[in-house]
Amino acid sequence: MSILGGGTGFVGRHLTKALQEKGYKVTKVSRKTGPDTITWKDINKNGIPDDVTAVVNLAGANILNPLKRWNQAYKDEVVSSRVETTKTLANAIVSSKIPPKVFATISGVAIYKPNPTLQYTEDSDVEPYDFLSQLVVDWEQAAKLPESHSCRQVTVRSGNLYFVFDNLK
Template sequence: MAIIVTGSSGLLGSALVRALRADGTRVVRLVRRAPQGADESFWNPGKGLIDPAALQGAQAVVHLAGAGINDRRWNDDFKREVVRSRVEGTRTLVKALTELPVKPRALLSASAIGFYGDTGDREVDETAPPGAGFLAQDVVVPWEAETVPAEEAGIRVALLRTGLVLSGEGGMLPKLLPIFKLGLGAPLGSGGQYWSWISIDDWVGAVLHILNNQEISGPVNLTAPEPATNAEFTKALGEAVHRPTMPLAVPGFALRTAIGGFAEEGVLTGQRVMPRRLLESGYTFRHTRLSEALAAVL
């Protein structure tokens, strides 16, 4: 039996595929280009195209596909693409899964802690309601809603509400490193906004834990148990690269001018998120302290 993975060429997907294959698991990757081997199958989520034969007999599906929210400057067209890529992709996949005569046991579908909106310094876990704003109301809420038919069809559904993933191979960290290595790292805005992070090793470990634990369903926060403020993150990253950081923060108006709407919801606000479901289910984090995680991934 195979594990089906979408979004397998991205940072998270490629790390997960490596881990699954290292354990001897057969992986089938759904790709949006011509397949290059027996372990790949074409799909076009925007057009609702998917080969049911590729899904038949799958043990589980891990759905990670979707446009990166900070790939481009936010404008109306790109915001529509962010929503469309998630909603249409999930809808196409879930429809195909529910029509299979033998359905997979589990669907692990990507989500984000943006669901909670700006939480300030208030701790939230998976029981918290959705927050306000584009990411919460226009992206994550409708994205997660597309998995409901799979749950109604008897498939165990886990929603992977992922925080800031720390990796030296991609994501936000490699974009910050050149600045910090020059000694120009600085807090952003107030510096008090919480960045709920997780190391790439723990993200993969948590997904494998969820795959293998039949009792876990619904939203699961993929974040370390000790979120850090942006100011704390800045200090820790400076120490990790052995460089000083700037005493003055980058003002919010400058960030809004430089990167647009993403600054407001993705940088200047934050979520203080706790991984209650992971901890209660017995997952043991490899990295609970930010300094340890940065040392490991760098």
């Protein structure tokens, strides 16, 4: 079984569908209960189920939401929705009796300072230079498991995903 934080969001819904079509059992982690869903409170209280082989976290408030003002309250929501959910899953993995095989998270290319001549890789030195780059640093730090942990970690640094109006379909 896989658990998927952010499984009710745009990318999460599509990933859930693709995994289920391949025969995988997916349980979403959400603020609300529902079919094949556990809540963040459940994870905080009980950890991850013993039969979980993969944990994926795609949770995060939409940075490009045109209905939200880009003020400190919304920035705090953007940070919390990414960093706190990731910490919750990382802590649950560390505490699990039977750890999953993989912990996959998403973060952002905003960690790389724009430069027309540099080619960045995941090994490039990075320093926060604005709000979004600091968010990515904090987000990736929240996902770090102890080096001695047996769970493999994967981080995908994605660009912005422009699916703001998906709910209008």
